[in-house]
Amino acid sequence: MSPASTTNPPPTDERLTVDGLAPEGRGRVLLIACGALAREILAMKEANGWDHLDLQCLPAILHNAPQRIVPAVETAVEAARGRYAEIFVVYADCGTGGLLQAACDRLGVGMVEGPHCYSFFEGNAVFAARGEVTAFYLTDFLVRQFDAFVWRPLGLDRHPELRDMYFGNYETLVYQAQTDDPLLTEKAKACAERLGLAFERRFTGYGDLGGVLGRL
Template sequence: MTRQDLPDDEQLTKDGLAVSEPSGRILLIACGALAREILDVKARNGWNHMDLTCLPAILHVHPEKITEAVEEAVKKHRNAYDRIFVVYADCGTGGLLQKACERLGVEMVEGPHCYSFFEGNQAFEARDESEATAFYLTDFLARQFDAFVWKPLGLDRHPQLRDMYFGNYTKLVYQAQTDDPALTKKARECAERMGLEFERRFTGYGDLETTLADWAQRSASSEQ
């Protein structure tokens, strides 16, 4: 008998005997830009029944590819887990990711993008019109500013294009997930390079943490 001959809820021990796998396993399919934050929240709460697999963060440069990548990941892993959750917001997919998740029977994080759910979707929506001219950084983007902002826009080669790209912005808002002076310094330097005012907001993990907590609690309750 091979592993493929066994039911989905069984595995082989070293002695070749079939035993039941632990039930209630959760898989989070997430954007790679959220990996550090998810792993931190997971560790602090002791959610050992929750696994994480990440899609490349660079997909945010090509949001039209996100939905297909998530669909493929769900189909690949769904037989190995009791529940799968998608740790993306809409993220520029124009509602297509939401429709795909509904079709696949999986839940995703609410909100238009991570800047909203880190701040808290309600708080983000309540901000005034001045936010329309804000450029946002998270901890991830503060670390990876060159790779995900500066170089993709060609500003490493053509710095004279800076004002063309950022001329309609008035400030850079750094949404800090962690209280890290080094990252704050990096974010401030990013604002200076872009010619923008700098504002730091300590958001923590916002709706990301509360959403993960809800998923973990509901999954645990369903197994009791």
């Protein structure tokens, strides 16, 4: 069983810091990340012995409110500045329309390339080549949190008739699996059935994310 499937995910409704700081932050890198990526980042840290990486997660619910991502990242970067050798933002563009990249450039910090996590999990080049426009994507996190991040925020628990308005142009639910977990696969199939979509599972692992963190 992979480390990701045995690590309890940190809370997703508040900011938190995992790991302690070395004296004066010498040689340490702070990852300011989306809470939806916490489990995967912690698994890679453990598997690769990346003890120089500290992790601070912003609320995963910002996934549903991209206009709040840039201010949250800016606040976190400014609060940590001077305490680390490097700060790296573990978000892709994530619906900010280029504003997050502009903010990171202004702040002098790096970030993950790509339009969103679905792209970098599959590999940005592979994802772009597919050119899919009728696929709705779920990751391990979103399969686990489907009701909290998809079903209830869209009001489908109260108004199931909205399903056609939201998903009428989709054809397939694509589950991008970071871990080989049969229970998550069954849950993802159930999500597809609830949305009235065909189901496809792709084992992506961590995609481009592992290489990005490995270079820090």
